[in-house]
Amino acid sequence: MSQFSLKMDVADNQFFTGKTSEVFSRKESQKARAFHSQLAGYTPTPLHSLTALAGLLGVRNILVKDESKRFGLNAFKMLGGAYAIVRLLCEKYDVNLASTSFEKLKNSIAEKMTFATTTDGNHGRGVAWAAQQLGQNAIVYMPKGSAQERVEHIRSLGAVCEVTDMNYDDTVRLTMKNAAEKGWVIVQDTAWEGYTQIPTWIMQGYGTMADEAIEQIEQAGSGAPTHVFLQCGVGAMAAGVLGCLLDAYGPDKLHSVLVEPELANCLFRSGVAGEPVNVGGAMATIMAGLACGEPNPLGWPLLRNCAHQFISCEDKVAALGMRVLGNPLGDDPRIISGESGAVGAGVLAAILHHPQREKLMQKLKLDASSVVLLLSTEGDTDVKHYREVVWEGRHQAGEIK
Incomplete structure (x- = not known):
């Protein structure tokens, strides 16, 4: 050999x-x-x-x-994004996690929400998929050099997807800034001070x-x-x-x-x-x-x-x-x-x-x-x-x- x-x-x-x-x-x-x-x-x-x-x-x-x-x-990434979004909505609308479904949650949501995230592709696709299932909006930011095919996968699920000229961690900071200004809910798999539950x-x-x-x-x-x-x-x-x-x-x-x-x-x-x-x-x-x-x-x-x-x-x-x-x-x-x-x-x-x-x-x-x-x-x-x-x-x- x-x-x-x-x-x-x-x-x-x-x-x-x-x-x-x-x-x-x-x-x-x-x-x-x-x-x-x-x-x-x-x-x-x-x-x-x-x-x-x-x-x-x-x-x-x-x-x-x-x-x-x-x-x-x-x-695998949808396992995390979808679960976090559902947990968030269950708390917001006082729904029992053990007996809920996408359809039940969808009917409980009083006003449309926008979920925002940073991704290399897979996590954003999972968030976009969950938002689509629930009839909500998603905006996804991707770092410089992201593959176009991954961008298109996200857009095909009805999400807005933008590629930045920054690396991953700086793109996360951009997402945080825009979400704070526009009232979006961040669904990110890393944490910082004041952001740990999701x-x-x-x-x-x-x-x-x-x-x-x-x-x-x-x-x-x-x-x-x-x-x-x-x-x-x-x-x-x-x-x-x-x-x-x-x-x-x-x-x-x-x-x-x-x-x-x-x-x-x-x-x-x-x-x-x-x-x-x-x-x-x-x-x-x-x-x-x-x-x-x-x-x-x-x-x-x-x-x-x-x-x-x-x-x-x-x-x-x-x-x-x-x-x-x-x-x-x-x-x-x-x-x-x-x-x-x-x-x-x-x-x-x-x-x-x-x-x-x-x-x-x-x-x-x-x-x-x-x-x-x-x-x-x-x-x-x-x-x-x-x-x-x-x-x-x-x-x-x-x-x-």
């Missing part, structure tokens, strides 16, 4: 305590899932077993949760993925995961999912690894420092969904306490993951995974081909007994770029030796 070396910096978490969170827990994830399960078209997304790839790498199994199948939106609900909504995966693993009898690799932007998804998983498996038994692009590695740097560290600049990574430079302060304590390791990697790692998942080994199922969704698989594939493979395996505590859980959080939400990577060889792994 060929060898090549991709850049992956791995940092151990010196601040690990194992302290979990009542806010991001399996109980809250199950509450969110109970709501999602009432929506038309709901079904748990597939959990695939990549046994052939696992055998080649030298682990017991690799499990991949495929979020490209979520409500026909090709990504992002908390969004993060709890993401826990539906984890609760489904726990149930699917139990039903399959494949054994509890020993590792989970979670990709991070601001860390909202990672915290919402990890909190649920830790309740099921325990912080000392589930080896959790957070993965980021090196051009937007705020959580990697925060993990090394033991406190939040922001990253600025263009953050021009292909992993658009992870191009965020400021950790979510709500999720950070859980990630600091319970993540075992942080990885900062180059874009070629994500591209490799896209190719490996889309071109499976043996009888492994084919998974269409976008740039942000594939980076966890890319890390495993990069280890497989690395000249120091055994050293990396030992550092990440991967061995023949390991069961690794990955979340492919998006499909080919930018089809043009997906084809450029998978068919045309953009962001190649490097010279083969």
